[in-house]
Amino acid sequence: MSNQTSAKERLLAQARLDYQPDLVAVDAEAIARLPVRADRFSHATTGLSEKPAGQTHQAAAAYSIALNSINFMFWTPTPEGMARYDWNGAGGADGLTAALDHVWGAQPAPDRLREVLGSGEEKTVIDAFGDISMPRRRAHFLREVLRDDQLEQAAAELVAAGDTGRLTSDDAERLAKRFPVAYGQDTYLMRAQLAVMWYAGYLIDQGTEIDCDVIVAANYQMPRVMRSIKVLRYSPELAAKIDRHTLIVRHSVEERAIRAATVLSTQAMAQHLGVSEHAMVNVLWKNRLACGNVPHHLTITTDY
Numbered sequence: 452m453s454n455q456t457s458a459k460e461r462l463l464a465q466a467r468l469d470y471q472p473d474l475v476a477v478d479a480e481a482i483a484r485l486p487v488r489a490d491r492f493s494h495a496t497t498g499l500s501e502k503p504a505g506q507t508h509q510a511a512a513a514y515s516i517a518l519n520s521i522n523f524m525f526w527t528p529t530p531e532g533m534a535r536y537d538w539n540g541a542g543g544a545d546g547l548t549a550a551l552d553h554v555w556g557a558q559p560a561p562d563r564l565r566e567v568l569g570s571g572e573e574k575t576v577i578d579a580f581g582d583i584s585m586p587r588r589r590a591h592f593l594r595e596v597l598r599d600d601q602l603e604q605a606a607a608e609l610v611a612a613g614d615t616g617r618l619t620s621d622d623a624e625r626l627a628k629r630f631p632v633a634y635g636q637d638t639y640l641m642r643a644q645l646a647v648m649w650y651a652g653y654l655i656d657q658g659t660e661i662d663c664d665v666i667v668a669a670n671y672q673m674p675r676v677m678r679s680i681k682v683l684r685y686s687p688e689l690a691a692k693i694d695r696h697t698l699i700v701r702h703s704v705e706e707r708a709i710r711a712a713t714v715l716s717t718q719a720m721a722q723h724l725g726v727s728e729h730a731m732v733n734v735l736w737k738n739r740l741a742c743g744n745v746p747h748h749l750t751i752t753t754d755y
């Protein structure tokens with residue numbers, strides 16, 4: 452592993468180490484049978500262009516970074532399994548986005564966000580987002596991101612990277628280094644890459660050509676979708692655990708196996724279909740509600 456040059460290569464290498472096909476296997480034959488329909492694939496449209504933060508590249512980058520610092524775990528364990536996060540009728544990440552927009556207000560710059568959520572106090576998160584899991588952790592993440600002019604500096608860096616026409620996992624790794632608490636704890640850089648992908652999606656919506664090279668699959672929705680389309684094959688024991696809503700411990704062999712298989716199958720599917728990995732994940736993400744009530748694995752984590 453001496454000549455790894457990019458963050459993406461490092462995270463693919465991590466996935467190969469964590470891969471446990473006895474627990475979760477990538478089904479190469481199922482992938483080979485996927486119909487090639489390149490017309491269905493595109494970048495993620497996030498609606499950021501229509502928001503106040505969409506008025507400038509700098510503000511859009513800041514929004515992408517702030518939002519994704521707390522884009523994780525939209526469920527809470529309950530005796531029956533779990534309860535999903537909801538904000539005024541919008542569920543999961545969509546609910547978070549709606550609540551964040553409310554705090555952000557009408558100005559492009561993140562000043563109001565800093566005013567309302569910069570203190571690091573748990574109560575500010577509960578007031579802004581309602582009944583959400585891990586409010587203390589989210590408050591700490593926001594405090595780090597909103598400290599001094601760190602967010603503005605990180606946004607300026609992302610804008611400069613975007614100006615080169617190419618955004619990659621290396622830009623996500625830079626975010627993880629700048630914000631070790633909010634972004635630096637995940638070996639798969641899931642939310643950091645999502646931040647980069649949001650900004651890339653914004654630029655593409657603005658008509659800018661961007662080569663975006665990230666893999667944002669290691670969350671709880673992607674493995675669920677991939678299981679339902681049979682691209683991932685779970686061991687009967689692990690499948691039963693997930694179906695029974697048994698918690699899967701963070702960093703356990705099982706959790707790492709799930710995340711690894713998700714990353715590797717994203718790469719394999721994208722290669723088979725001749726599309727980028729972010730477009731691959733985006734089409735699965737958009738169709739995640741179509742796989743009915745297949746449960747997702749429950750890991751208490753701030754990574755995704």
Ligand SMILES: Nc1nc2c(c(CN[C@H]3C=C[C@H](O)[C@@H]3O)cn2[C@@H]2O[C@H](COP(=O)(O)O)[C@@H](O)[C@H]2O)c(=O)[nH]1
Nearest residue numbers: 497522523525542543544545667670671672732736755
């Ligand atoms: N690959 C990929 N993963 C994504 C996103 C998003 C937010 N995007 C949308 C929001 C508004 C716009 O329409 C965006 O498209 C959240 N996640 C991850 O999923 C999990 C949340 O799932 P649920 O509980 O069902 O919302 C959580 O781990 C979160 O980190 C994405 O776009 N791509």
